[in-house]
Amino acid sequence: MRVKQSVVWLRTAIHALGTTAGGAMAMSLMTMAPVQSVQAQSLPACATAWSASAVYTAGNTASENGVNYKANWWTQGNDPATNNGGAGSGQPWTSQGACGTSSGGGSSGGGSGGGSGGGTSPPPPAPGTGKNLVFSPYKDITVSLNWNTNVMQTAAATGSAIPVVGSGSLKSNYVTNLSGITLAFATGECGSENWGGVPGASFASANVSALSSAGLPYIVSTGGQAGTFTCGSTANFAAFLSRYMSSQLIGVDFDIEGGQSSAQINALVAAAVYGQSLYPNLRFSFTLATLGASDGSYGGLNSLGDSVVKAIKASTLTNYTINLMVMDYGGPSSGVCVVSGSVCDMGQSAIQAVTNLEHTYGIPASKIELTPMIGVNDTSNENFSIANTDTITTYAVNNGLAGLHFWSLDRDTPCNQTTASSTCNSVPSTTPLQYTKRFLSDLGR
DSSP states (O other): OOSOOOOOOOOOOOOOOOOOOSOOOOOOOOTTSOHHHHHHHHSOOBOSBOOTTSOBOTTOEEEETTEEEEESSOBSSOOTTTSBOSTTSOOSEEEEEEOOSBOSOSSOOOOOTTTOSOOOSOOOOOSOOSTTOEEOOEEETTTTOBTTTTBOEEOTTTSSOEESSSTTOIIIIIOTTOOOEEEEEEBEETTSOEETTEEHHHHHHHHHHHHHHTTOOEEEEEEOSSOOEEOOOHHHHHHHHHHHOSTTEEEEEEEOOSOOOHHHHHHHHHHHHHHHHHOTTOEEEEEEEOOOOOSSSOOOOOHHHHHHHHHHHTSOOOSEEEEEEEOOOOSSOTTTSOEETTEEOHHHHHHHHHHHHHHHHOOOGGGEEEEEBBEEOSSTTOEEOHHHHHHHHHHHHHHTOSEEOOBOGGGOSOOOOSSOOSSOOSOTTSOTTHHHHHHHHHTTO
16 A cells, blocks of 8 residues: 555456345234324335436435435436345346425535535434544554664654654654554564565664654554565464554554455464453454445455455455455546546445445445545545545444545655655645544544
8 A cells, every 4th residue: 555556456246145135014903093004104205316416435325206215326317216126136226105295404415526516415323423433544663763773753743854743753642633553564574574575573673662652642553555465373463463563553454455365364364363351352354455346236346455365255254344445446437436527436445345345245334435646646646635534534424434544644745746746645625634634633633
């Protein structure tokens, strides 16, 4: 998940067995009431009437001719009365059955979709407020690292390297409400891992105590685009966890982008299961490349990601999340993303990636996280904007996602170029730390 060359991901067109949405409506016996009256009281209210000009995203509802419909993914101009079907049908809408009088509200048109359409109201604000949602931007520890002391630094705030925590730091002076950080990346074999060549013990000694003293929750991320992480024994993983343990360690992230065999992936999952038994409150995230196919195929994870999710589901691991890398789709096509204005709509494509994961694997929203690449992506016509930040944060909160992150903290500063950089976001109109502050603001923190 560093600035990297775009790769062509193998699409895994996996179609899960559809589950029947909804159930039978309970109806009270009303012995003295006419049958017609009973039916009228039992029907759900109709959602706002469908509009051909409105944009609807996954989970939005609309009604037409006395029937409610739910959007399966991003859609605009597709009449739900003639474009609906169950799971795997390829249709953009699913019928929710007959409805009564209009509620005048509901969760119809889901936003502008990048300037097109005229959505009338946002998705429903259920099931949560985002209070427990983890927000922790990735910190590429090799960028601006003090190689003499091994202390993490960043130049995102001022243009000059300052510590992430401690006196005169990013946390103390510039983003005092920062609610978390993800350290990237530990590579090699657990127990003898390194951070960009710095031995794990040296990196931990220089940074863990400082993070804990600053009261900044952190996640230790492993692997990444340029390296791999393996764990051949539970004893070594216990030593790994102990090395980074403090009251502020909230999780371990396995960023799996290639290089591990099936046996090594199974070993990582087994290590997480063992870690869960040692630290029941620790979370274990698996960060995977994804597409956001909007063509009805539900295309998302590649074959590697598919094997990871299947290994997790076959295990006894419960404290897991699937963190989707919603970036670098490879070009504007409905087979890989949600297209708007001849480009991938980065906000709606991220939402579509969640829908695809839920559909294909039955992973609930409460176990899904999103990690976009802010600003210009490696695929240079893909630009994750400040507006996209608002879109996915609103969706994450309203739908109860487990977390939001981004790649990367050091890129959260402007520069005037057209390609991706490891030290800026290539969006000259932004200001230093604007993405970080916008996420926090949108989350009410």
